[in-house]
Amino acid sequence: MAYTIMVVDDSATMRKIIMKTIRQADLPISEDMEEAGNGQEALVKLQQSPVDIILCDINMPEMNGLEFLEQARANPEWNHMKIVLVSTESSDDIIKNAIANGADEYVTKPFTPKIIAGKLAGLLSQ
Numbered sequence: 279m280a281y282t283i284m285v286v287d288d289s290a291t292m293r294k295i296i297m298k299t300i301r302q303a304d305l306p307i308s309e310d311m312e313e314a315g316n317g318q319e320a321l322v323k324l325q326q327s328p329v330d331i332i333l334c335d336i337n338m339p340e341m342n343g344l345e346f347l348e349q350a351r352a353n354p355e356w357n358h359m360k361i362v363l364v365s366t367e368s369s370d371d372i373i374k375n376a377i378a379n380g381a382d383e384y385v386t387k388p389f390t391p392k393i394i395a396g397k398l399a400g401l402l403s404q
């Protein structure tokens with residue numbers, strides 16, 4: 279089975295880098311990934327077609343990653359979706375706060391294929 283992924287980031291360049299890094303990781307994922315430029319756009323797209331894993335930036339206009347997390351976790355139909363927050367911020371407080379608010383994982387940008395492979399493999403085996 280190939281897992282479906284959505285990458286949410288306000289930088290199109292960063293989305294491309296993240297998608298490339300994920301493809302380089304040896305994971306059972308679909309080659310075609312969904313993209314969104316902010317939390318609001320992600321919510322709209324997910325209503326049309328949910329995915330298995332979301333990698334979501336924190337700092338974005340319109341709706342940031344923490345607001346997106348709150349909205350997504352308020353929808354019980356999306357309980358199965360794994361949400362990984364992605365940010366340049368790596369303070370323990372931010373990470374703990376994200377996990378406490380329903381994020382399944384947290385990864386700091388920039389990350390290597392090996393790092394994301396490890397994080398996603400842990401989530402996919404749950």
Ligand SMILES: [Mg+2]
Binds near residue numbers: 287289336337338
């Ligand atoms: Mg950003």
